[in-house]
Amino acid sequence: MVRVDHRQVPWWKKGVIYQIYPRSFQDSDADGVGDLVGIKSRLDYLASLGIDAVWLxxxxxxxxxxxxxxxxxYCGIDPMFGDLTGFDRLLSAVHARGLRLLLDFVxxxxxxxxxxxxxxxxxxENPKRDWYIWRDPAPDGGPPNNWISDFGGSSWEWDASTGQYYLHAFLTSQPDINWREPQVREAMMAVLRFWLDRGVDGFRIDVLWHIIKAATLPDNPINADWTPDRTQRDRLIQLHSTDQPEAHAISADFRALADSYGDRVLIGEICLPNDRLARWYGTANRPQVHMPFNFQLIESVWDAAVIRQSIADYEASLPEFGWPNWVIGSHDAARIAARVGDAQARVAAMLLLTLRGTPTLYQGDEIGIGKVTIPPDRVRDPQGLRQPGxxxxxxxxxxPMPWDGSTHAGFSTLDPWLPLNEDWPTRNVAAQDRDADSLLSLYRSLLALRRSHDALAIGEITLVDAAEDVLAYQRRHAGESLLIVLNLGGKTRPLMLPTKTCVAEVLASTLLPSTASRSHRAFRSVDNVLAPDEGLVLRLKEKH
Known part of the structure; x- marks a missing residue:
C-alpha cells in the first residue's frame, strides 16, 4: 500500500490535541490546585495515551x-502554577517526548x-485610555447601549472617577480591549512573539469572534425567540458586538505571524453557524486561523440522523483548503459521559477519533468522568453563581483528574479546590490502566489505530447509508478503505455494507473484548448485525 509522506502533512492535521485544565490536572505542592510541575510529572501518561499536542x-x-x-x-506565569523557569522546563519536557505545547491566548x-x-x-487623558472601550452615558444617564454581558447584566460598568462607562463582554472585572487602537494591536502581537520565541507550538485563541465591535456601538436587535429558560445574553442577537468584518484582518495578522515561525497552529474559539464559521479560515491567499473550533458534537442531540446531517453540512461549508476539526468535551461543557451515558461514551470516543479532521480530547473524558455533583457551598464558577438555575x-x-485509589485520588495530598467525581475510587486512571476492557484502553487502541492507518488520520470521508440509529461513513486513503459504523441506540440493528464490499478485518470495536470476539464471528453469518451501543472500525475489500 502506498503511504503518505508525513513530512508533507502539517502535524496538526494528522495529530490529536489533548486539553489540560491546569488547576485540575495534578497538584505537586500540596495546595489542592494543579500546577506546571504536576503537569510535567504526568507527561509520560500523555505520551503513552498516544496524543500529539497538549493545550493548556x-x-x-x-x-x-x-x-x-x-x-x-500576558507574559508571565501565575505563582499558583509556577514561574517562567518552570514553564521552560515543562516545554522542554513536552518536546523531549515528541509532543507539542499550545497555550491559551485571550x-x-x-x-x-x-x-x-x-x-x-x-x-x-491617560495615553492608554483608548486601549479599552469607554463611552459617555446615554442621554438618560444609563449605559451607552443595550448590550448584555455573556455572564448576565449590562455589558457596561460605570466608572465614577472618570464619569464614563467601560465595556465588558464577560465579568465587570474583565474589561474589553479596544482593537481599533493601533498600539493595542502592536502590544498583543508582541505577546504572541514572546511565547513563540520561547518555543510554544501554537495557540487556542479565546472568544476570537468577540475581538472587535461595530464602530458606532449601536443597540443589538431584540431576539424574538428568547424564552426565560435561556441566558440573559440571548435576549438580544449579538449582531453588533461579535463577528464584525474587521475582525478577520486581525485574525489574518495572527496567522501571518504564526506562519513566520514555521510549523505552528492557531485554533480559534468561534461559536457561529457553519457559513459564518467557515469565513474564519480566510482565503487561500490571506489565511486566518488554521482551525476555527467546531463544537457541533457538544451542542448536538445524540441522534444518528442529526449528527449525520451535521457532518454533511459542516463538510460542505469548508473552503477547499480548510481542514476540519471536532471536539466532544471542553472546560465549558457538560461531560460527554454525563450527556450520553457510559456505553455511548465509548461510541463517542470512536466517533471523535475516526471523523475527518483534527480531534481535541478533554482531560478526563478518556476515563469517562460523568456527572459530578457540586454542593452549593463549593460552587466556584462565576457563570453559575450569577445565573443560577x-x-x-x-x-x-x-x-480534578482522578489518578488512582489513594487519598484525594492521587491528585493532591489536600482536599482539592473542587470535589472529585463521586466514583473516583473505581473510576481513575490506575484502575482503567489495569483493565483491558476500560474506556482508557479503548482510547489508547483508537489513538494507535489513527497512527497506523492514514485513512483515519488524513483520508477523505463519505457518509454511507445505514439502519435506524446507526451512523456510518467510509474513510479512504491510498487504496485503503475503512468503514466506521456506530450504533447510537440501545437496540440491535442490521449492519449494512457498501455495495460490492465485504469485511476484510475488524480493526476496532467499542464492545468489551470478550463480547467483541463473539460479535466478530457474526460477520461470517448471513445476518450481520450491530449490537446495542456497538461501534466498529472495519477494513473493507471488494467482493468478487
Missing part, C-alpha cells in the same frame, strides 16, 4: 475572578488589575 488553559498571572481568563500579565479582554487597564482607568455552571467539567 490559561496559566498567566490573574486575580482568578474567571479562573485565569482574566489576565493581569485577546478580547484583560483583568481590571492589568497595568494597561489601571492606567486607562486613571484618567481620560439555568445549568450554566462549568465546575462540573473542571473537577
Amino acid at each position: 488553559s490559561p496559566i498567566y498571572p490573574s486575580p482568578m475572578a474567571d479562573f485565569g481568563y482574566d489576565i493581569a500579565d 485577546p478580547n479582554h484583560t483583568s481590571d488589575q492589568h497595568p494597561w487597564f489601571i492606567q486607562s482607568r486613571s484618567s481620560r 439555568l445549568g450554566l455552571g462549568r465546575d462540573r467539567s473542571r473537577t
Whole structure:
C-alpha cells in the first residue's frame, strides 16, 4: 500500500490535541490546585495515551475572578502554577517526548488589575485610555447601549472617577480591549512573539469572534425567540458586538505571524453557524486561523440522523483548503459521559477519533468522568453563581483528574479546590490502566489505530447509508478503505455494507473484548448485525 509522506502533512492535521485544565490536572505542592510541575510529572501518561499536542488553559498571572481568563500579565506565569523557569522546563519536557505545547491566548479582554487597564482607568487623558472601550452615558444617564454581558447584566460598568462607562463582554472585572487602537494591536502581537520565541507550538485563541465591535456601538436587535429558560445574553442577537468584518484582518495578522515561525497552529474559539464559521479560515491567499473550533458534537442531540446531517453540512461549508476539526468535551461543557451515558461514551470516543479532521480530547473524558455533583457551598464558577438555575455552571467539567485509589485520588495530598467525581475510587486512571476492557484502553487502541492507518488520520470521508440509529461513513486513503459504523441506540440493528464490499478485518470495536470476539464471528453469518451501543472500525475489500 502506498503511504503518505508525513513530512508533507502539517502535524496538526494528522495529530490529536489533548486539553489540560491546569488547576485540575495534578497538584505537586500540596495546595489542592494543579500546577506546571504536576503537569510535567504526568507527561509520560500523555505520551503513552498516544496524543500529539497538549493545550493548556490559561496559566498567566490573574486575580482568578474567571479562573485565569482574566489576565493581569500576558507574559508571565501565575505563582499558583509556577514561574517562567518552570514553564521552560515543562516545554522542554513536552518536546523531549515528541509532543507539542499550545497555550491559551485571550485577546478580547484583560483583568481590571492589568497595568494597561489601571492606567486607562486613571484618567481620560491617560495615553492608554483608548486601549479599552469607554463611552459617555446615554442621554438618560444609563449605559451607552443595550448590550448584555455573556455572564448576565449590562455589558457596561460605570466608572465614577472618570464619569464614563467601560465595556465588558464577560465579568465587570474583565474589561474589553479596544482593537481599533493601533498600539493595542502592536502590544498583543508582541505577546504572541514572546511565547513563540520561547518555543510554544501554537495557540487556542479565546472568544476570537468577540475581538472587535461595530464602530458606532449601536443597540443589538431584540431576539424574538428568547424564552426565560435561556441566558440573559440571548435576549438580544449579538449582531453588533461579535463577528464584525474587521475582525478577520486581525485574525489574518495572527496567522501571518504564526506562519513566520514555521510549523505552528492557531485554533480559534468561534461559536457561529457553519457559513459564518467557515469565513474564519480566510482565503487561500490571506489565511486566518488554521482551525476555527467546531463544537457541533457538544451542542448536538445524540441522534444518528442529526449528527449525520451535521457532518454533511459542516463538510460542505469548508473552503477547499480548510481542514476540519471536532471536539466532544471542553472546560465549558457538560461531560460527554454525563450527556450520553457510559456505553455511548465509548461510541463517542470512536466517533471523535475516526471523523475527518483534527480531534481535541478533554482531560478526563478518556476515563469517562460523568456527572459530578457540586454542593452549593463549593460552587466556584462565576457563570453559575450569577445565573443560577439555568445549568450554566462549568465546575462540573473542571473537577480534578482522578489518578488512582489513594487519598484525594492521587491528585493532591489536600482536599482539592473542587470535589472529585463521586466514583473516583473505581473510576481513575490506575484502575482503567489495569483493565483491558476500560474506556482508557479503548482510547489508547483508537489513538494507535489513527497512527497506523492514514485513512483515519488524513483520508477523505463519505457518509454511507445505514439502519435506524446507526451512523456510518467510509474513510479512504491510498487504496485503503475503512468503514466506521456506530450504533447510537440501545437496540440491535442490521449492519449494512457498501455495495460490492465485504469485511476484510475488524480493526476496532467499542464492545468489551470478550463480547467483541463473539460479535466478530457474526460477520461470517448471513445476518450481520450491530449490537446495542456497538461501534466498529472495519477494513473493507471488494467482493468478487
